[in-house]
Amino acid sequence: MTSESAVEIDKLVVQRGKRTVLHEVDARWDAGSITGLLGPSGGGKTTLLRAIVGVQRVASGRVQVLGRPAGTPDLRSRVGYLTQAPSVYADLTVRENARYFASIYDGVTRADADRAVSDVGLTGAADQMVGTLSGGQRSRASLACALLGDPELLILDEPTVGQDPVLREDLWQRFHELAAGGTTLVVSSHVMDEAGRCDRLVFLRDGAIVADDTPAAIRAATGTDDLEAAFLTLIRRAA
Amino acid sequence: MNPRILARTAVRVLRQLRHDRRTVAMIVLLPALLLALIYYVFDGRRVVFDTVGLTTLGVFPFVLMFLITSIAMLRERTSGTLERLLSTPMRKLDLLGGYAIAFGLVAVVQAAVLTAVGYGAFGLTIAGSVWLVVLVAVLDAVLGMALGLLCSAFARSEFQAVQFLPAVVFPQLFLCGLFAPRAEMAGWLHAISDVMPLTYAVEALQEIGRHPDPTGTMTRDIAIVAGAALAALALGAATLRRRTD
Numbered sequence: 001m002t003s004e005s006a007v008e009i010d011k012l013v014v015q016r017g018k019r020t021v022l023h024e025v026d027a028r029w030d031a032g033s034i035t036g037l038l039g040p041s042g043g044g045k046t047t048l049l050r051a052i053v054g055v056q057r058v059a060s061g062r063v064q065v066l067g068r069p070a071g072t073p074d075l076r077s078r079v080g081y082l083t084q085a086p087s088v089y090a091d092l093t094v095r096e097n098a099r100y101f102a103s104i105y106d107g108v109t110r111a112d113a114d115r116a117v118s119d120v121g122l123t124g125a126a127d128q129m130v131g132t133l134s135g136g137q138r139s140r141a142s143l144a145c146a147l148l149g150d151p152e153l154l155i156l157d158e159p160t161v162g163q164d165p166v167l168r169e170d171l172w173q174r175f176h177e178l179a180a181g182g183t184t185l186v187v188s189s190h191v192m193d194e195a196g197r198c199d200r201l202v203f204l205r206d207g208a209i210v211a212d213d214t215p216a217a218i219r220a221a222t223g224t225d226d227l228e229a230a231f232l233t234l235i236r237r238a239a
Numbered sequence: 240m241n242p243r244i245l246a247r248t249a250v251r252v253l254r255q256l257r258h259d260r261r262t263v264a265m266i267v268l269l270p271a272l273l274l275a276l277i278y279y280v281f282d283g284r285r286v287v288f289d290t291v292g293l294t295t296l297g298v299f300p301f302v303l304m305f306l307i308t309s310i311a312m313l314r315e316r317t318s319g320t321l322e323r324l325l326s327t328p329m330r331k332l333d334l335l336g337g338y339a340i341a342f343g344l345v346a347v348v349q350a351a352v353l354t355a356v357g358y359g360a361f362g363l364t365i366a367g368s369v370w371l372v373v374l375v376a377v378l379d380a381v382l383g384m385a386l387g388l389l390c391s392a393f394a395r396s397e398f399q400a401v402q403f404l405p406a407v408v409f410p411q412l413f414l415c416g417l418f419a420p421r422a423e424m425a426g427w428l429h430a431i432s433d434v435m436p437l438t439y440a441v442e443a444l445q446e447i448g449r450h451p452d453p454t455g456t457m458t459r460d461i462a463i464v465a466g467a468a469l470a471a472l473a474l475g476a477a478t479l480r481r482r483t484d
Contacts, residue, residue: 016484053326057482071482077328087319091255103247104327129258145323 004067006031006153006184007052012061014047014207021047022207024061029186029200031066031152034179036198037188038231044207045188046084049155052186053081066152077105080151084158084188086142090131094122094141097130098148105149116144119174121167136162143171154178156187160194172197192228203231210234240332248329248337249344252311256345266307266349270299271356278361285364292363293448294417296353296372297440300346300380302408308342308387309400316391321479331476335388339381339472346380347373367447371457375447378464379440383408385471392478411437416445436467 007029014022022044029035037045050056051063054071063070066078088097094117102113117126120140130141143159160168175185195201196215203210211218211234222230256263281288315321350373357363394400414432421432432438443460
Protein backbone atom coordinates (compact mmCIF):
# COMPACT_ATOMS: atom_id res chain seq x y z
CA MET A 1 0.00 0.00 0.00
CA THR A 2 3.02 2.31 0.24
CA SER A 3 2.69 3.25 -3.44
CA GLU A 4 -0.79 4.65 -2.77
CA SER A 5 -1.10 8.38 -2.23
CA ALA A 6 -1.93 9.40 1.33
CA VAL A 7 -3.05 12.83 0.18
CA GLU A 8 -4.62 13.61 -3.20
CA ILE A 9 -5.62 17.16 -4.01
CA ASP A 10 -7.37 18.15 -7.26
CA LYS A 11 -8.07 21.70 -8.33
CA LEU A 12 -8.50 22.91 -4.76
CA VAL A 13 -9.77 26.48 -4.50
CA VAL A 14 -10.18 28.28 -1.18
CA GLN A 15 -11.63 31.75 -0.88
CA ARG A 16 -11.69 34.02 2.11
CA GLY A 17 -14.07 36.89 1.47
CA LYS A 18 -13.26 38.07 -2.04
CA ARG A 19 -9.65 36.97 -1.86
CA THR A 20 -8.63 33.65 -3.38
CA VAL A 21 -6.22 32.00 -0.94
CA LEU A 22 -5.55 28.81 -2.95
CA HIS A 23 -5.72 28.75 -6.76
CA GLU A 24 -6.53 25.31 -8.20
CA VAL A 25 -3.90 23.44 -6.20
CA ASP A 26 -3.10 19.88 -7.34
CA ALA A 27 -0.89 17.47 -5.38
CA ARG A 28 -0.29 13.78 -4.67
CA TRP A 29 1.83 12.77 -1.71
CA ASP A 30 2.94 9.24 -0.89
CA ALA A 31 2.18 7.33 2.28
CA GLY A 32 5.10 6.82 4.67
CA SER A 33 6.93 9.95 3.53
CA ILE A 34 7.71 13.38 4.92
CA THR A 35 6.45 16.20 2.73
CA GLY A 36 7.81 19.64 3.54
CA LEU A 37 5.52 22.55 2.80
CA LEU A 38 7.58 25.69 2.37
CA GLY A 39 7.06 29.24 1.30
CA PRO A 40 6.63 32.77 2.57
CA SER A 41 4.04 33.51 5.26
CA GLY A 42 0.69 34.45 3.83
CA GLY A 43 1.27 32.07 0.92
CA GLY A 44 -1.48 29.65 1.90
CA LYS A 45 0.46 26.96 3.80
CA THR A 46 -1.83 26.87 6.84
CA THR A 47 -4.94 27.03 4.64
CA LEU A 48 -3.75 24.04 2.61
CA LEU A 49 -3.01 22.05 5.77
CA ARG A 50 -6.42 22.94 7.21
CA ALA A 51 -8.06 21.73 3.99
CA ILE A 52 -6.27 18.38 4.35
CA VAL A 53 -7.41 18.07 7.98
CA GLY A 54 -10.93 18.95 6.83
CA VAL A 55 -11.47 22.01 9.01
CA GLN A 56 -11.20 24.53 6.16
CA ARG A 57 -14.25 25.60 4.22
CA VAL A 58 -13.34 25.12 0.55
CA ALA A 59 -14.84 26.78 -2.54
CA SER A 60 -14.24 23.93 -4.99
CA GLY A 61 -11.95 21.02 -5.74
CA ARG A 62 -11.36 17.65 -4.15
CA VAL A 63 -9.19 16.62 -1.20
CA GLN A 64 -8.83 12.86 -0.60
CA VAL A 65 -7.05 11.78 2.58
CA LEU A 66 -6.13 8.11 3.12
CA GLY A 67 -8.62 7.26 0.38
CA ARG A 68 -11.52 9.19 1.89
CA PRO A 69 -12.81 12.76 1.43
CA ALA A 70 -11.03 15.09 3.88
CA GLY A 71 -12.97 15.66 7.10
CA THR A 72 -14.90 12.36 6.93
CA PRO A 73 -15.77 11.33 10.52
CA ASP A 74 -13.68 8.13 10.54
CA LEU A 75 -10.62 10.14 9.47
CA ARG A 76 -10.73 12.09 12.73
CA SER A 77 -9.05 9.25 14.60
CA ARG A 78 -6.55 8.64 11.76
CA VAL A 79 -5.29 12.18 11.18
CA GLY A 80 -3.29 14.13 13.78
CA TYR A 81 -3.13 17.91 13.50
CA LEU A 82 -0.78 20.40 15.10
CA THR A 83 -2.05 23.96 14.68
CA GLN A 84 0.42 26.77 14.22
CA ALA A 85 -0.53 28.54 17.45
CA PRO A 86 -0.19 26.12 20.39
CA SER A 87 -3.68 24.79 21.09
CA VAL A 88 -3.41 23.46 24.63
CA TYR A 89 -5.08 24.57 27.84
CA ALA A 90 -2.94 27.20 29.57
CA ASP A 91 -4.63 26.46 32.92
CA LEU A 92 -3.67 22.77 32.97
CA THR A 93 -0.29 21.14 33.37
CA VAL A 94 1.50 19.58 30.39
CA ARG A 95 0.68 16.09 31.66
CA GLU A 96 -2.99 16.93 32.29
CA ASN A 97 -3.27 18.29 28.75
CA ALA A 98 -1.68 15.19 27.22
CA ARG A 99 -3.82 12.84 29.29
CA TYR A 100 -6.99 14.69 28.43
CA PHE A 101 -6.34 14.60 24.68
CA ALA A 102 -5.26 10.95 25.02
CA SER A 103 -8.61 10.07 26.61
CA ILE A 104 -10.40 11.10 23.41
CA TYR A 105 -8.84 8.23 21.42
CA ASP A 106 -9.80 4.60 21.90
CA GLY A 107 -7.02 2.50 23.40
CA VAL A 108 -4.64 5.38 24.12
CA THR A 109 -3.47 5.10 27.71
CA ARG A 110 -2.07 7.48 30.30
CA ALA A 111 1.32 5.85 29.70
CA ASP A 112 1.04 6.76 26.00
CA ALA A 113 0.33 10.35 27.03
CA ASP A 114 3.41 10.41 29.27
CA ARG A 115 5.48 8.93 26.44
CA ALA A 116 4.32 11.69 24.06
CA VAL A 117 5.38 14.27 26.66
CA SER A 118 8.83 12.68 26.90
CA ASP A 119 9.06 12.45 23.08
CA VAL A 120 8.98 16.22 22.88
CA GLY A 121 11.50 16.61 25.71
CA LEU A 122 9.08 17.96 28.30
CA THR A 123 9.35 15.26 30.99
CA GLY A 124 11.04 17.74 33.32
CA ALA A 125 8.21 20.24 32.87
CA ALA A 126 5.37 17.69 32.82
CA ASP A 127 3.79 18.99 36.01
CA GLN A 128 4.18 22.65 35.13
CA MET A 129 1.18 24.70 34.09
CA VAL A 130 1.25 25.33 30.34
CA GLY A 131 0.60 29.03 30.98
CA THR A 132 3.96 29.33 32.76
CA LEU A 133 5.99 27.68 29.96
CA SER A 134 8.16 29.46 27.41
CA GLY A 135 6.82 29.82 23.88
CA GLY A 136 8.95 26.97 22.57
CA GLN A 137 7.93 24.65 25.40
CA ARG A 138 4.30 25.52 24.89
CA SER A 139 4.40 24.59 21.21
CA ARG A 140 6.09 21.30 22.15
CA ALA A 141 3.29 20.60 24.63
CA SER A 142 0.89 21.14 21.75
CA LEU A 143 2.97 18.81 19.54
CA ALA A 144 2.87 16.09 22.21
CA CYS A 145 -0.94 16.18 22.06
CA ALA A 146 -0.89 15.91 18.24
CA LEU A 147 1.29 12.77 18.38
CA LEU A 148 -1.29 10.90 20.45
CA GLY A 149 -3.37 8.08 19.02
CA ASP A 150 -0.79 6.88 16.43
CA PRO A 151 -2.30 8.82 13.53
CA GLU A 152 -1.64 7.48 10.03
CA LEU A 153 -1.33 11.02 8.74
CA LEU A 154 0.29 13.78 10.79
CA ILE A 155 -0.25 17.38 9.72
CA LEU A 156 2.27 19.60 11.51
CA ASP A 157 2.05 23.37 11.05
CA GLU A 158 5.47 24.80 11.94
CA PRO A 159 6.35 22.22 14.61
CA THR A 160 9.92 23.37 15.14
CA VAL A 161 9.48 27.12 15.26
CA GLY A 162 11.19 28.66 18.29
CA GLN A 163 13.06 25.46 19.18
CA ASP A 164 16.80 25.33 19.76
CA PRO A 165 18.99 23.37 17.28
CA VAL A 166 19.44 20.33 19.55
CA LEU A 167 15.71 19.98 20.07
CA ARG A 168 15.00 20.47 16.39
CA GLU A 169 17.43 17.65 15.66
CA ASP A 170 15.60 15.40 18.17
CA LEU A 171 12.19 16.29 16.77
CA TRP A 172 13.26 15.59 13.18
CA GLN A 173 14.71 12.28 14.26
CA ARG A 174 11.33 11.44 15.79
CA PHE A 175 9.55 12.48 12.58
CA HIS A 176 11.82 10.17 10.56
CA GLU A 177 11.16 7.29 12.97
CA LEU A 178 7.42 7.83 12.50
CA ALA A 179 7.77 7.94 8.70
CA ALA A 180 9.87 4.74 8.79
CA GLY A 181 7.01 3.14 10.72
CA GLY A 182 4.58 4.02 7.90
CA THR A 183 3.18 7.36 9.14
CA THR A 184 2.75 10.04 6.50
CA LEU A 185 3.88 13.49 7.64
CA VAL A 186 3.18 16.85 6.11
CA VAL A 187 5.31 19.49 7.82
CA SER A 188 5.20 23.20 7.12
CA SER A 189 8.15 25.42 7.79
CA HIS A 190 9.63 28.67 6.67
CA VAL A 191 13.11 27.64 7.75
CA MET A 192 14.89 26.54 4.58
CA ASP A 193 17.57 24.55 6.39
CA GLU A 194 14.86 22.06 7.36
CA ALA A 195 13.88 21.51 3.74
CA GLY A 196 16.70 19.06 3.13
CA ARG A 197 15.30 16.72 5.79
CA CYS A 198 12.11 16.06 3.84
CA ASP A 199 11.48 13.33 1.26
CA ARG A 200 9.51 15.73 -0.85
CA LEU A 201 9.34 19.51 -1.03
CA VAL A 202 6.39 21.66 -1.95
CA PHE A 203 6.95 25.38 -2.46
CA LEU A 204 3.78 27.35 -2.04
CA ARG A 205 3.64 31.01 -2.97
CA ASP A 206 0.62 33.31 -3.34
CA GLY A 207 -1.69 30.33 -3.11
CA ALA A 208 -0.10 28.34 -5.94
CA ILE A 209 2.43 25.51 -5.96
CA VAL A 210 5.70 26.71 -7.47
CA ALA A 211 7.49 23.35 -7.15
CA ASP A 212 6.62 19.86 -5.91
CA ASP A 213 9.47 17.35 -6.09
CA THR A 214 12.27 15.61 -4.18
CA PRO A 215 15.04 17.86 -2.83
CA ALA A 216 17.51 16.19 -5.22
CA ALA A 217 15.34 16.86 -8.26
CA ILE A 218 14.79 20.46 -7.22
CA ARG A 219 18.54 20.94 -6.75
CA ALA A 220 19.20 19.40 -10.19
CA ALA A 221 16.51 21.44 -11.92
CA THR A 222 17.77 24.73 -10.54
CA GLY A 223 21.46 23.90 -10.71
CA THR A 224 22.15 24.81 -7.11
CA ASP A 225 22.82 22.85 -3.92
CA ASP A 226 21.35 25.54 -1.74
CA LEU A 227 17.56 25.05 -1.44
CA GLU A 228 17.01 28.67 -0.50
CA ALA A 229 18.71 29.76 -3.71
CA ALA A 230 16.72 27.09 -5.58
CA PHE A 231 13.51 28.55 -4.24
CA LEU A 232 14.49 32.05 -5.40
CA THR A 233 15.36 30.70 -8.84
CA LEU A 234 11.98 29.01 -9.10
CA ILE A 235 10.15 32.17 -8.11
CA ARG A 236 12.05 34.21 -10.73
CA ARG A 237 11.24 31.62 -13.38
CA ALA A 238 7.59 31.69 -12.43
CA ALA A 239 7.42 35.47 -12.59
CA MET B 240 -22.22 10.43 22.93
CA ASN B 241 -19.22 8.59 24.30
CA PRO B 242 -19.44 8.22 28.10
CA ARG B 243 -15.65 8.06 28.54
CA ILE B 244 -14.98 11.26 26.57
CA LEU B 245 -17.93 12.95 28.30
CA ALA B 246 -16.58 12.07 31.76
CA ARG B 247 -12.98 12.97 30.91
CA THR B 248 -14.13 16.33 29.56
CA ALA B 249 -16.08 17.07 32.75
CA VAL B 250 -12.99 16.12 34.81
CA ARG B 251 -10.80 18.31 32.62
CA VAL B 252 -13.08 21.35 33.09
CA LEU B 253 -13.12 20.76 36.87
CA ARG B 254 -9.30 20.43 36.88
CA GLN B 255 -9.01 23.78 35.12
CA LEU B 256 -11.21 25.28 37.84
CA ARG B 257 -9.22 23.60 40.60
CA HIS B 258 -6.06 25.31 39.35
CA ASP B 259 -7.89 28.62 39.68
CA ARG B 260 -8.70 28.78 43.40
CA ARG B 261 -9.77 32.40 43.37
CA THR B 262 -12.49 31.69 40.82
CA VAL B 263 -13.67 28.71 42.88
CA ALA B 264 -13.85 30.85 46.01
CA MET B 265 -15.81 33.49 44.17
CA ILE B 266 -18.26 30.99 42.68
CA VAL B 267 -18.97 29.47 46.09
CA LEU B 268 -18.85 32.52 48.36
CA LEU B 269 -19.89 35.50 46.26
CA PRO B 270 -23.61 34.63 46.01
CA ALA B 271 -23.75 34.06 49.78
CA LEU B 272 -22.14 37.45 50.42
CA LEU B 273 -24.59 39.12 48.06
CA LEU B 274 -27.46 37.42 49.85
CA ALA B 275 -26.13 38.84 53.14
CA LEU B 276 -26.10 42.27 51.55
CA ILE B 277 -29.74 41.90 50.50
CA TYR B 278 -30.64 40.73 54.01
CA TYR B 279 -29.23 43.89 55.57
CA VAL B 280 -30.74 46.12 52.89
CA PHE B 281 -34.19 44.79 53.82
CA ASP B 282 -33.35 44.75 57.50
CA GLY B 283 -36.40 44.09 59.61
CA ARG B 284 -38.74 43.52 56.70
CA ARG B 285 -39.10 39.78 57.02
CA VAL B 286 -41.74 39.32 54.33
CA VAL B 287 -39.78 41.20 51.67
CA PHE B 288 -36.60 39.27 52.40
CA ASP B 289 -38.45 35.97 52.22
CA THR B 290 -39.54 36.81 48.66
CA VAL B 291 -36.49 38.64 47.34
CA GLY B 292 -33.97 36.41 49.13
CA LEU B 293 -35.66 33.29 47.82
CA THR B 294 -35.70 34.63 44.27
CA THR B 295 -32.02 35.47 44.37
CA LEU B 296 -31.26 31.82 45.19
CA GLY B 297 -32.26 31.17 41.59
CA VAL B 298 -30.93 34.33 40.02
CA PHE B 299 -27.33 34.36 41.27
CA PRO B 300 -26.38 30.91 39.94
CA PHE B 301 -27.94 31.86 36.61
CA VAL B 302 -25.95 35.08 36.27
CA LEU B 303 -22.62 33.67 37.48
CA MET B 304 -22.74 30.55 35.34
CA PHE B 305 -23.69 32.60 32.30
CA LEU B 306 -20.59 34.74 32.75
CA ILE B 307 -18.19 31.92 33.54
CA THR B 308 -19.32 29.72 30.68
CA SER B 309 -19.32 32.42 28.04
CA ILE B 310 -15.71 33.25 28.93
CA ALA B 311 -14.63 29.59 29.20
CA MET B 312 -16.15 28.76 25.81
CA LEU B 313 -14.74 31.87 24.19
CA ARG B 314 -11.32 30.74 25.41
CA GLU B 315 -11.85 27.34 23.79
CA ARG B 316 -12.62 29.09 20.54
CA THR B 317 -9.80 31.62 20.58
CA SER B 318 -7.06 29.32 21.93
CA GLY B 319 -7.51 26.82 19.09
CA THR B 320 -8.40 24.01 21.51
CA LEU B 321 -11.93 23.92 20.10
CA GLU B 322 -10.61 23.48 16.56
CA ARG B 323 -8.30 20.75 17.82
CA LEU B 324 -11.10 18.94 19.67
CA LEU B 325 -13.37 19.11 16.64
CA SER B 326 -10.65 17.54 14.47
CA THR B 327 -10.57 14.53 16.85
CA PRO B 328 -13.21 11.79 17.24
CA MET B 329 -14.90 13.90 19.93
CA ARG B 330 -18.56 14.67 19.27
CA LYS B 331 -20.00 18.11 19.92
CA LEU B 332 -22.38 16.73 22.53
CA ASP B 333 -19.45 15.14 24.40
CA LEU B 334 -17.90 18.57 24.76
CA LEU B 335 -21.09 20.43 25.68
CA GLY B 336 -22.23 17.61 27.95
CA GLY B 337 -18.84 17.63 29.68
CA TYR B 338 -19.23 21.34 30.38
CA ALA B 339 -22.82 20.84 31.54
CA ILE B 340 -21.82 18.07 33.98
CA ALA B 341 -18.81 19.96 35.37
CA PHE B 342 -20.59 23.28 35.81
CA GLY B 343 -23.74 21.48 36.96
CA LEU B 344 -21.72 19.94 39.81
CA VAL B 345 -20.25 23.33 40.66
CA ALA B 346 -23.78 24.73 40.67
CA VAL B 347 -24.87 22.08 43.17
CA VAL B 348 -22.13 23.21 45.57
CA GLN B 349 -22.95 26.85 44.97
CA ALA B 350 -26.67 26.36 45.47
CA ALA B 351 -26.11 24.24 48.58
CA VAL B 352 -23.91 26.89 50.22
CA LEU B 353 -26.26 29.69 49.23
CA THR B 354 -29.35 27.87 50.47
CA ALA B 355 -27.63 26.85 53.72
CA VAL B 356 -26.66 30.47 54.37
CA GLY B 357 -30.16 31.68 53.50
CA TYR B 358 -31.80 29.23 55.89
CA GLY B 359 -29.16 28.95 58.59
CA ALA B 360 -27.83 32.48 58.95
CA PHE B 361 -30.77 34.59 57.82
CA GLY B 362 -33.72 32.44 58.78
CA LEU B 363 -35.29 32.44 55.35
CA THR B 364 -38.75 30.91 55.74
CA ILE B 365 -40.50 29.17 52.90
CA ALA B 366 -43.41 26.77 52.83
CA GLY B 367 -42.03 24.21 50.37
CA SER B 368 -39.13 21.78 50.31
CA VAL B 369 -35.58 23.04 50.47
CA TRP B 370 -34.56 20.32 48.00
CA LEU B 371 -36.85 21.78 45.39
CA VAL B 372 -35.15 25.14 45.94
CA VAL B 373 -31.75 23.54 45.33
CA LEU B 374 -33.11 21.75 42.25
CA VAL B 375 -34.37 25.00 40.74
CA ALA B 376 -31.10 26.76 41.59
CA VAL B 377 -29.11 24.05 39.80
CA LEU B 378 -31.45 24.16 36.80
CA ASP B 379 -30.99 27.93 36.69
CA ALA B 380 -27.23 27.47 36.71
CA VAL B 381 -27.43 25.00 33.84
CA LEU B 382 -29.72 27.39 31.96
CA GLY B 383 -27.24 30.23 32.50
CA MET B 384 -24.45 27.93 31.36
CA ALA B 385 -26.29 26.92 28.20
CA LEU B 386 -27.15 30.52 27.29
CA GLY B 387 -23.57 31.61 28.00
CA LEU B 388 -22.34 28.89 25.72
CA LEU B 389 -24.69 29.97 22.97
CA CYS B 390 -23.78 33.65 23.33
CA SER B 391 -20.06 32.95 23.22
CA ALA B 392 -20.53 31.93 19.59
CA PHE B 393 -21.47 35.50 18.78
CA ALA B 394 -18.59 37.14 20.65
CA ARG B 395 -15.23 37.63 19.02
CA SER B 396 -13.50 39.01 22.08
CA GLU B 397 -13.85 38.92 25.84
CA PHE B 398 -14.99 42.56 25.72
CA GLN B 399 -17.94 41.51 23.61
CA ALA B 400 -18.59 38.39 25.68
CA VAL B 401 -18.99 40.24 28.99
CA GLN B 402 -21.40 42.68 27.37
CA PHE B 403 -23.79 39.85 26.60
CA LEU B 404 -24.47 39.87 30.34
CA PRO B 405 -26.36 43.20 30.25
CA ALA B 406 -27.79 42.32 26.83
CA VAL B 407 -29.15 38.86 27.61
CA VAL B 408 -29.34 38.60 31.38
CA PHE B 409 -30.48 42.04 32.56
CA PRO B 410 -33.77 42.13 30.60
CA GLN B 411 -34.64 38.74 32.08
CA LEU B 412 -33.82 40.08 35.56
CA PHE B 413 -35.97 43.20 35.09
CA LEU B 414 -38.94 41.31 33.71
CA CYS B 415 -38.89 38.13 35.78
CA GLY B 416 -40.96 39.59 38.58
CA LEU B 417 -38.12 40.29 40.97
CA PHE B 418 -38.38 44.10 40.72
CA ALA B 419 -42.04 44.51 39.86
CA PRO B 420 -44.87 41.97 39.92
CA ARG B 421 -45.51 40.64 36.42
CA ALA B 422 -49.25 41.09 36.84
CA GLU B 423 -48.79 44.88 37.01
CA MET B 424 -46.66 45.10 33.86
CA ALA B 425 -47.89 46.63 30.59
CA GLY B 426 -49.20 44.01 28.17
CA TRP B 427 -46.20 44.09 25.83
CA LEU B 428 -43.74 43.78 28.72
CA HIS B 429 -45.74 40.89 30.10
CA ALA B 430 -45.61 39.23 26.68
CA ILE B 431 -41.83 39.60 26.55
CA SER B 432 -41.44 38.21 30.05
CA ASP B 433 -43.60 35.24 29.00
CA VAL B 434 -40.90 34.06 26.57
CA MET B 435 -37.98 34.56 28.97
CA PRO B 436 -36.91 31.37 30.75
CA LEU B 437 -35.82 33.12 33.96
CA THR B 438 -39.46 34.20 34.48
CA TYR B 439 -40.43 30.57 35.00
CA ALA B 440 -37.51 29.88 37.32
CA VAL B 441 -38.54 32.80 39.54
CA GLU B 442 -42.20 31.78 39.41
CA ALA B 443 -41.25 28.23 40.42
CA LEU B 444 -39.29 29.57 43.41
CA GLN B 445 -42.20 31.78 44.45
CA GLU B 446 -44.52 28.78 44.24
CA ILE B 447 -42.15 26.77 46.42
CA GLY B 448 -42.09 29.68 48.85
CA ARG B 449 -45.89 29.73 49.17
CA HIS B 450 -46.93 26.09 48.96
CA PRO B 451 -45.80 23.22 51.20
CA ASP B 452 -46.45 20.66 48.43
CA PRO B 453 -45.53 20.70 44.75
CA THR B 454 -48.15 22.45 42.60
CA GLY B 455 -49.02 22.08 38.93
CA THR B 456 -47.57 25.51 38.12
CA MET B 457 -44.38 24.58 39.94
CA THR B 458 -43.93 21.36 37.96
CA ARG B 459 -44.72 23.09 34.68
CA ASP B 460 -42.26 25.92 35.42
CA ILE B 461 -39.47 23.50 36.32
CA ALA B 462 -40.11 21.58 33.09
CA ILE B 463 -39.99 24.83 31.09
CA VAL B 464 -36.66 25.86 32.65
CA ALA B 465 -35.17 22.40 31.97
CA GLY B 466 -36.51 22.46 28.40
CA ALA B 467 -35.09 25.94 27.77
CA ALA B 468 -31.68 24.80 29.07
CA LEU B 469 -31.73 21.79 26.73
CA ALA B 470 -32.84 23.93 23.79
CA ALA B 471 -30.05 26.44 24.43
CA LEU B 472 -27.52 23.58 24.64
CA ALA B 473 -28.75 22.17 21.32
CA LEU B 474 -28.52 25.62 19.70
CA GLY B 475 -25.04 25.97 21.22
CA ALA B 476 -24.05 22.68 19.58
CA ALA B 477 -25.19 24.05 16.24
CA THR B 478 -22.79 26.97 16.64
CA LEU B 479 -19.77 24.66 16.94
CA ARG B 480 -18.56 24.37 13.37
CA ARG B 481 -16.03 21.80 12.28
CA ARG B 482 -15.29 23.66 9.05
CA THR B 483 -14.57 27.36 9.28
CA ASP B 484 -13.05 30.08 7.11
